[in-house]
Amino acid sequence: MSPVPSALIWDPAVTRYKFRPDHPFNPRRLELSVSLMESLGLLGDGCRVVAPRMATDDELLAVHSAEYVDAVKRFSAGGDRSDAFQWGLGTDDTPIFPGMHEVTALVTGATIRAAELVMSGEVRRAFSICGGLHHAHRDRGSGFCVYSDLAAAIAWIRREHGARVMCIDYDAHHGDGVQGIFYEDPEVLTLSLHESGRYLFPGTGFVDELGEGEGYGYSLNVPLEPFTEDGSWLAIHERLLPEVMEAYRPDVVVLQNGCDGHALDPLTHLRATTRLYEETVRIVCEAADRVCGGRVVATGGGGYSIWQVVPRAWTLVWGALSGQPVPDRIPREWLERWQGEAPELLPELVRDAEGAYPAAPRREEIQAANRRTLEQLRRQALPLIRGWGLGF
Ligand SMILES: [Zn+2]
Numbered sequence: 378m379s380p381v382p383s384a385l386i387w388d389p390a391v392t393r394y395k396f397r398p399d400h401p402f403n404p405r406r407l408e409l410s411v412s413l414m415e416s417l418g419l420l421g422d423g424c425r426v427v428a429p430r431m432a433t434d435d436e437l438l439a440v441h442s443a444e445y446v447d448a449v450k451r452f453s454a455g456g457d458r459s460d461a462f463q464w465g466l467g468t469d470d471t472p473i474f475p476g477m478h479e480v481t482a483l484v485t486g487a488t489i490r491a492a493e494l495v496m497s498g499e500v501r502r503a504f505s506i507c508g509g510l511h512h513a514h515r516d517r518g519s520g521f522c523v524y525s526d527l528a529a530a531i532a533w534i535r536r537e538h539g540a541r542v543m544c545i546d547y548d549a550h551h552g553d554g555v556q557g558i559f560y561e562d563p564e565v566l567t568l569s570l571h572e573s574g575r576y577l578f579p580g581t582g583f584v585d586e587l588g589e590g591e592g593y594g595y596s597l598n599v600p601l602e603p604f605t606e607d608g609s610w611l612a613i614h615e616r617l618l619p620e621v622m623e624a625y626r627p628d629v630v631v632l633q634n635g636c637d638g639h640a641l642d643p644l645t646h647l648r649a650t651t652r653l654y655e656e657t658v659r660i661v662c663e664a665a666d667r668v669c670g671g672r673v674v675a676t677g678g679g680g681y682s683i684w685q686v687v688p689r690a691w692t693l694v695w696g697a698l699s700g701q702p703v704p705d706r707i708p709r710e711w712l713e714r715w716q717g718e719a720p721e722l723l724p725e726l727v728r729d730a731e732g733a734y735p736a737a738p739r740r741e742e743i744q745a746a747n748r749r750t751l752e753q754l755r756r757q758a759l760p761l762i763r764g765w766g767l768g769f
Pocket of ligand 1: 548549550635637678679680
């Protein structure tokens with residue numbers, strides 16, 4: 378592994394994306410993650426920190442309706458909120474908070490900045506750690522997401538560079554917002570691996586959601602069984618990802634790295650370890666090196682075990698993106714800095730040890746069910762991807 382020119386998009390100002398003190402989407406996890414990267418020496422040389430910028434109104438309006446953006450601005454400024462539910466806001470999940478327009482425009486701009494740096498060739502990989510708001514729809518907020526930074530960055534890439542985009546999302550929840558915005562667009566392929574919508578919000582992301590019109594065949598979903606572990610998850614990734622990328626031949630990959638599929642995450646039922654987040658990114662980057670000049674625009678996403686999981690998972694994501702080996706041990710100075718504030722004992726290893734969590738019950742059944750889902754998707758979707766159809 379050798380270092381790859383990379384940028385981490387980060388400024389503490391993005392931590393103002395905060396709904397209320399007890400809300401699970403807690404921006405503290407961003408500070409903890411960047412601090413762990415720093416203490417491991419992963420933010421030097423060709424792997425630098427770059428500040429975000431605000432998304433412009435035009436960039437937001439490329440993927441959201443003017444009525445929705447106007448409503449967010451009004452709520453953000455403390456105006457009348459009697460119609461908030463119509464816009465998916467003011468709910469328990471996605472409450473209104475002062476300044477929400479400005480800070481979400483900054484989060485959106487962070488991911489567009491990542492796209493600018495990658496598409497201009499200044500860096501090969503960029504990580505917008507505060508981004509990944511994959512549930513925001515064209516005219517509705519949802520699931521902790523106000524604006525879609527992912528969709529706005531993809532629209533920017535389409536408009537400025539005319540490039541084909543493959544958006545890969547392995548957050549534990551289905552990437553419904555991004556899928557919906559590009560559902561009819563064959564120049565944007567979305568692939569989401571997530572816990573099945575039968576058991577988890579937002580209740581979508583089944584194999585037969587393949588897109589519509591011109592976009593039919595360019596929305597791919599792998600709904601995983603609850604309690605899926607690294608082995609089954611990675612086997613699917615290894616089988617499907619290079620195959621789809623080589624069939625579709627995108628110009629750039631946009632990668633959402635929600636880490637809420639970890640066994641300790643309080644909101645989902647998947648059973649990943651932190652190793653999954655390193656391996657998945659490695660597989661994506663290797664395929665991107667073969668197919669699209671290594672160009673990867675990465676974001677964060679979900680992740681609600683903020684002390685135990687998120688800093689380790691996203692440090693491994695950053696290491697794999699930037700081609701820097703990540704040591705196994707968490708530095709003593711990091712543990713000493715944060716243990717006093719942590720409500721639980723902080724882990725000492727970046728990668729979960731083998732057998733760190735009890736084996737899932739019914740492991741073979743779960744693996745078999747996931748394999749069937751994968752084969753169903755391959756049968757239905759792969760012949761639809763342009764240029765495909767031989768040897769299958
Ligand atoms: Zn999630």
